[in-house]
Amino acid sequence: MLTNYVGVLFLFIFALILPALMITLSKIIAPSNPSAEKSSTYECGIEPLGDANTPQSMHFYVIAILFVIFDVETLFLFPWAISYDLLGIFGLIEMIIFIVILLVGFIYAWKKGALDWVS
Amino acid sequence: MPALLLLAIKVILTVTVVLLTVAYCVYAERKVIGHMQQRPGPQFVGWRGLLQSPADVLKLIIKEDIVPTKADKFIHFIAPVLCLVPAVLALAPIPFNKSGSLLIADINIGVLYILAVSELGIFGIILAGWGSNSKYSLMGAMRSAAQMVSYEVALGLSLVGVFMMSGSMSMVEISKAQSGSVWYILPQFLGFFVYCVAAVAETNRTPFDLPEAETELVAGFHVEYSGMKFAFFFLAEYTNMIVVSSIAATCFLGGASGWLLPPLVWYLIKVYAFLFIFFWLRATFPRYRYDQLMEIGWKFLIPLALANVVITALIKAYI
Numbered sequence: 001m002l003t004n005y006v007g008v009l010f011l012f013i014f015a016l017i018l019p020a021l022m023i024t025l026s027k028i029i030a031p032s033n034p035s036a037e038k039s040s041t042y043e044c045g046i047e048p049l050g051d052a053n054t055p056q057s058m059h060f061y062v063i064a065i066l067f068v069i070f071d072v073e074t075l076f077l078f079p080w081a082i083s084y085d086l087l088g089i090f091g092l093i094e095m096i097i098f099i100v101i102l103l104v105g106f107i108y109a110w111k112k113g114a115l116d117w118v119s
Numbered sequence: 120m121p122a123l124l125l126l127a128i129k130v131i132l133t134v135t136v137v138l139l140t141v142a143y144c145v146y147a148e149r150k151v152i153g154h155m156q157q158r159p160g161p162q163f164v165g166w167r168g169l170l171q172s173p174a175d176v177l178k179l180i181i182k183e184d185i186v187p188t189k190a191d192k193f194i195h196f197i198a199p200v201l202c203l204v205p206a207v208l209a210l211a212p213i214p215f216n217k218s219g220s221l222l223i224a225d226i227n228i229g230v231l232y233i234l235a236v237s238e239l240g241i242f243g244i245i246l247a248g249w250g251s252n253s254k255y256s257l258m259g260a261m262r263s264a265a266q267m268v269s270y271e272v273a274l275g276l277s278l279v280g281v282f283m284m285s286g287s288m289s290m291v292e293i294s295k296a297q298s299g300s301v302w303y304i305l306p307q308f309l310g311f312f313v314y315c316v317a318a319v320a321e322t323n324r325t326p327f328d329l330p331e332a333e334t335e336l337v338a339g340f341h342v343e344y345s346g347m348k349f350a351f352f353f354l355a356e357y358t359n360m361i362v363v364s365s366i367a368a369t370c371f372l373g374g375a376s377g378w379l380l381p382p383l384v385w386y387l388i389k390v391y392a393f394l395f396i397f398f399w400l401r402a403t404f405p406r407y408r409y410d411q412l413m414e415i416g417w418k419f420l421i422p423l424a425l426a427n428v429v430i431t432a433l434i435k436a437y438i
Contacts, residue, residue, distance in 0.1 A: 004224050004225050004226055004227075005224060005226070006123070006126065006224070007126055007129070007130065007211055007222075007223035007224030008208065008211045008223070008224045008226075010126055010127055010130045010223070011130050011134070011207065011208055011210065011211050011223055011224075012204070012208060014130050014131065014134060014207075015134075015203070015204045015207040015208055016200075016204065018134070018203075018207070019199070019200045019203055019204070019351060022180075022347050022350070022351075023347055023348075025180060025347075026179075026180050026181075026182075026184060026346055026347035027184070029180055029181050030180065030181050030182055030183050030184060030346060030347075031181075031183050032183055032184070033183070034185070034186075036188075038185060039185060039186065039187050039188045040187065040188065040189075041187050041189050041190075041251075041252060041253040041254075041343065042187075042253060042255070042337070042342055042343060043253070043254065043255075044337070048189075048253075052189070052252045052253050052254050052256075052257060053249075053252070053257065054254060054257070056257070056258075056261050057261075059265075060261050060264070060265050063265045063268065063269060063413070064264075064265070064268065066417075067268035067269065067271070067272060070272040070421070071268075071271060071272055071275065074272060074275035074276055074279070075275075077275075077276070077279045077428065078231060078275075078279065078282060078288065081279045081280075081282035081283040081428075082282050082283075082286055082287060082288060083286075084283045084286070084432065084435065085286055085435075088436075089436060092432050092433070092436050095432065096429065096432075099425060099428070099429065103425070106421075106422075110417075110418070115413070115414065115417045115418055116410075116414075117409065117410030117413055117414070118410050
């Protein structure tokens with residue numbers, strides 16, 4: 001079984017060699033004359049103003065937490081979906097209960113406004 | 120030993136073909152969008168502009184690599200590589216013909232592997248935004264990460280119905296399961312619809328290209344990149360497009376099955392048809408607003424995908 005992953009290993013090695021080759025080639029051929037203006041951060045032509053690492057909207061973090069919950073749910077569904085024929089009616093009821101529990105959480109997040117961006 | 124050599128040849132061949140496809144995807148995209156907007160598109164380099172792509176590659180190689188003084192040098196360097204490597208790795212379980220003799224790794228969890236590996240590309244985008252130390256980059260990276268994780272859930276859920284019908288996650292098995300019966304696009308049309316929307320959003324393409332939004336974020340997470348490093352982001356984006364098109368062709372359009380023509384040709388036709396839809400969308404639709412984008416993902420696609428799972432389960436239980 002594990003021998004099937006030898007191809008992945010080969011691909012990984014090749015995927016690392018490829019960018020290394022291209023960057024080296026570019027390093028050899030491309031010119032390099034850095035200057036203060038050229039190496040300054042791009043801000044639409046004006047001088048960079050203040051710190052670049054500005055605070056971001058809280059919503060991004062809420063979305064990240066929701067993602068963890070729902071992606072794990074999806075991963076639980078995958079093995080269930082594959083062995084669905086073997087599990088029969090028991091599997092169906094089991095998974096409907098699981099989905100309903102998650103839906104309660106989903107509706108809670110929705111009502112709390114975690115999914116709204118304009119408030 | 121000959122097996123390993125054969126494997127190495129397969130790896131090099133697949134990646135080369137994909138990279139060439141990417142190069143000509145850019146040309147095809149400009150041509151298609153050009154003709155859709157009543158202009159000729161690229162036409163000066165070579166016959167009908169056919170040498171445009173080699174010229175672009177050459178230009179990107181000889182461009183100066185600019186690293187901003189404020190940037191974190193190591194992260195700025197590693198981010199484009201982290202974007203490209205997962206995109207190339209995701210090519211491993213893609214079957215190009217029926218028997219699967221052309222694929223690199225026959226993994227029994229093929230689709231899950233692709234979803235898992237291609238999602239690693241988010242690290243590249245986040246690090247590019249953070250390492251560049253620029254406001255636009257950071258904003259683009261945050262948007263991109265939130266968008267990709269949101270649509271990842273819908274993408275995964277939309278494929279559950281397919282797994283249920285085929286009883287396998289292997290790309291070869293899924294396409295084999297469809298060769299006798301109907302293609303899954305018919306019984307799984309809800310899943311197919313959700314998959315298409317989520318796939319466009321996953322690859323950051325128009326109308327969901329908020330992370331790049333040229334008119335407001337100038338280029339999003341890769342604004343501080345030039346030359347070869349910029350090319351890596353570009354390659355990663357188009358390779359991801361090919362990967363999601365391949366999943367769609369395998370899971371919903373019957374893989375390599377078809378009439379008359381050889382399986383490999385059918386497979387490529389299906390993948391290219393999908394790529395054409397990507398270009399078509401870009402020529403047709405304006406960009407969504409960010410709040411609309413997130414609301415479509417969470418309030419519409421995820422409930423729809425869950426409904427598809429339940430409906431598929433009920434139908435399978437009673438038929």
